[in-house]
Amino acid sequence: xPTPRATATRTRLLDAAERLFAEHxxxxxxxxTVTEAADANVAAVNYHFGxxxxxxxxxxxxxxxxVNRERLRLLGELRAAARPPSAxxxxxxxxxxxxxxxxxxxxxxxDLRRFLGRLVCEPDPAIRRLFGAExxxxxxxxxxxLTEALPHLTPAEVAYRYRAMVGxxxxxxxxxxxxxxxxxxxxxxxxxxxxxxxxxxxxxAFEAPAARG
Amino acid sequence: xPTPRATATRTRLLDAAERLFAEHxxxxxxxxTVTEAADANVAAVNYHFGxxxxxxxxxxxxxxxxVNRERLRLLGELRAAARPPSAxxxxxxxxxxxxxxxxxxxxxxxDLRRFLGRLVCEPDPAIRRLFGAExxxxxxxxxxxLTEALPHLTPAEVAYRYRAMVGxxxxxxxxxxxxxxxxxxxxxxxxxxxxxxxxxxxxxAFEAPAARG
DNA sequence: AACGAATTCAAACGATCGTTTAAATCCCTA
DNA sequence: TAGGGATTTAAACGATCGTTTGAATTCGTT
Numbered sequence: 001x002p003t004p005r006a007t008a009t010r011t012r013l014l015d016a017a018e019r020l021f022a023e024h025x026x027x028x029x030x031x032x033t034v035t036e037a038a039d040a041n042v043a044a045v046n047y048h049f050g051x052x053x054x055x056x057x058x059x060x061x062x063x064x065x066x067v068n069r070e071r072l073r074l075l076g077e078l079r080a081a082a083r084p085p086s087a088x089x090x091x092x093x094x095x096x097x098x099x100x101x102x103x104x105x106x107x108x109x110x111d112l113r114r115f116l117g118r119l120v121c122e123p124d125p126a127i128r129r130l131f132g133a134e135x136x137x138x139x140x141x142x143x144x145x146l147t148e149a150l151p152h153l154t155p156a157e158v159a160y161r162y163r164a165m166v167g168x169x170x171x172x173x174x175x176x177x178x179x180x181x182x183x184x185x186x187x188x189x190x191x192x193x194x195x196x197x198x199x200x201x202x203x204x205a206f207e208a209p210a211a212r213g
Numbered sequence: 214x215p216t217p218r219a220t221a222t223r224t225r226l227l228d229a230a231e232r233l234f235a236e237h238x239x240x241x242x243x244x245x246t247v248t249e250a251a252d253a254n255v256a257a258v259n260y261h262f263g264x265x266x267x268x269x270x271x272x273x274x275x276x277x278x279x280v281n282r283e284r285l286r287l288l289g290e291l292r293a294a295a296r297p298p299s300a301x302x303x304x305x306x307x308x309x310x311x312x313x314x315x316x317x318x319x320x321x322x323x324d325l326r327r328f329l330g331r332l333v334c335e336p337d338p339a340i341r342r343l344f345g346a347e348x349x350x351x352x353x354x355x356x357x358x359l360t361e362a363l364p365h366l367t368p369a370e371v372a373y374r375y376r377a378m379v380g381x382x383x384x385x386x387x388x389x390x391x392x393x394x395x396x397x398x399x400x401x402x403x404x405x406x407x408x409x410x411x412x413x414x415x416x417x418a419f420e421a422p423a424a425r426g
Numbered sequence: 427a428a429c430g431a432a433t434t435c436a437a438a439c440g441a442t443c444g445t446t447t448a449a450a451t452c453c454c455t456a
Numbered sequence: 457t458a459g460g461g462a463t464t465t466a467a468a469c470g471a472t473c474g475t476t477t478g479a480a481t482t483c484g485t486t
Contacts, residue, residue: 003483006433025336027240031474041435046475048433121334121389123238160410163390164381171380176334177373196424197373204421211406211413216453219463244444254465259445261463 010048012038015108017059022114026056026127057130060119063112064134070097071138075145087149087206091165092199094142098169099195117173120166135166150206157210165202172198223261225251228321230272235327239269239340270343276329277347283310284351288358300362300419304378305412307355311382312408330386333379348379363419370423378415385411 002010016038020029031052035042049055074093078085085093101113119131139162147158171177178194215223229251233242244265248255262268287306291298298306314326332344352375360371384390391407 003432005482009433025240027238028337030472032472041433042474043436043476044434052474118336121384123236123331123387124241157410160390160407161414164384164411164414167384167389168377168381171334171377171384174334174336176380177376193424194373197370198377200421200424201374201377201418205414205418208413208417211409216462218452222463243442245442254463255444256446256466257464265444 006048009038009040009044013040013045013048013055014059014062017055018063018115019108019111021056021059022111022118025118026122027124031055053126056127059115060130060134063116064131066112067097067101067116068134068138070101072141075138075141079145085145085149087146088199088203090142090145090149091203091206094165095169095195095199095202098173099198101173113173114175117170117175120170121174146206153210158206161206164205168198168202219261222251222253222257226253226258226261226268227272227275230268231276231328232321232324234269234272235324235331238331239335240337244268266339269340272328273332273343273347276325277344279325280310280314280329281347281351283314285354288351288354292358298358298362300359301412301416303355303358303362304416304419307378308382308408308412308415311386312411314386326386327388330383330388333383334387359419366423371419374419377418381411381415 013034017029017034020034020037023029031045032042034055035044038044045052045055049058071094074097075085075090078089078093098113098116101109101116119127122128122131143155143159143162146162147153147155150158153161168177172194177198226247230242230247233247233250236242244258245255247268248257251257258265258268262271284307287310288298288303291302291306311326311329314322314329332340335341335344356368356372356375359375360366360368363371366374381390385407390411
């Protein structure tokens with residue numbers, strides 16, 4: 001049975017790992033950096049999560065649980081409406097969830113977004129497998145809804161554009177789309193809400209006619 | 214003066230590094246793995262390139278020189294035509310260069326594409342700085358041409374969508390868009406040329422009206 | 427108060443990392 | 457053919473990595 005103090009340590013480790021993985025990536029973050037930031041012992045990671053990869057798995061599961069719940073909730077709302085959801089509706093629901101994750105309420109909202117954004121681009125097959133398993137359920141739901149909303153596209157075309165949406169949102173979340181040139185941050189703030197820009201762009205991409213084979 | 218034998222070693226190191234960086238990423242690839250694959254000594258890297266980062270820099274410069282030359286050449290062709298290039302023309306020139314890099318002629322074409330694709334997603338600020346410096350010149354040219362071709366968009370909007378194009382092409386090159394779920398490769402081959410899918414998608418994205426502020 | 431499981435801790439393990447050193451080898455030139 | 461810079465080599469350096477160990481400590485229960 002986990003003691004209250006133990007779950008507190010677990011949470012501190014998860015928070016610190018989420019932030020540091022988001023900042024430096026998984027491979028480049030050492031366990032000692034994590035445990036130092038979490039004010040815990042190095043061995044605590046292996047005690048609570050078994051290994052470094054176990055820690056990553058726990059961080060991923062916690063993060064994805066949040067976004068999966070919200071995405072399915074929004075999809076349920078859309079489906080409850082009179083007319084079936086349009087591609088624009090679906091894109092907005094999907095993107096807004098990712099772009100506004102824990103917006104101002106939680107302090108670590110930005111960390112969570114950056115972490116998930118980085119996750120999509122991770123090269124390591126083990127990490128990709130981990131991530132793929134977590135997104136599978138909501139992916140199926142949205143793919144189905146999008147295919148119905150876009151009858152002029154083959155399922156393969158819809159799937160390709162869906163993956164493009166996931167990838168682009170990830171780049172948006174990880175800051176790759178805005179902080180393209182490292183160095184001093186851009187003078188002008190995000191402007192007319194980058195999330196809206198992204199939604200517009202992706203909606204147009206989905207509604208485009210199929211590519212000529 | 215570099216001896217012929219020395220430049221051969223340099224080339225073998227660059228080839229091996231390009232392939233291994235593409236496969237495992239920069240941080241996760243050890244110098245010993247590279248030198249082993251290149252049939253060279255560990256110290257050869259520091260002798261020829263100064264450091265591991267120096268090796269990366271050399272790989273990036275060699276790779277980007279190829280794509281920059283081709284992209285500027287295609288842009289010159291488009292500008293030599295009677296009418297100014299459309300957004301579709303520009304997107305096609307930009308994407309096709311990245312998607313068909315060293316297509317069948319060179320054996321390492323796939324490595325080069327994957328390497329450049331991974332590069333865009335690299336988190337390390339030092340790597341991003343390195344990459345940013347290499348793409349700057351061609352970026353300016355294409356941004357200017359795209360802004361002229363899309364008078365209904367503000368330069369900031371064009372820039373945002375340009376970065377989306379770069380990012381999406383990178384995901385395409387690194388296989389993130391096609392090998393989304395790790396494991397057995399997809400049964401159906403690339404279909405109607407994924408590069409064409411990407412070009413269609415991006416052209417529609419560029420031509421979309423501006424997002425409502 | 428005392429037992430015992432849960433949790434934390436300091437310390438060390440073996441492995442691997444990027445880098446450096448100094449000697450050995452290659453190859454062109456005089 | 458002898459000399460000398462260019463290149464390669466084997467070996468070691470210090471640092472850091474993820475993980476393990478076994479003892480200390482905490483804390484609810486009897």
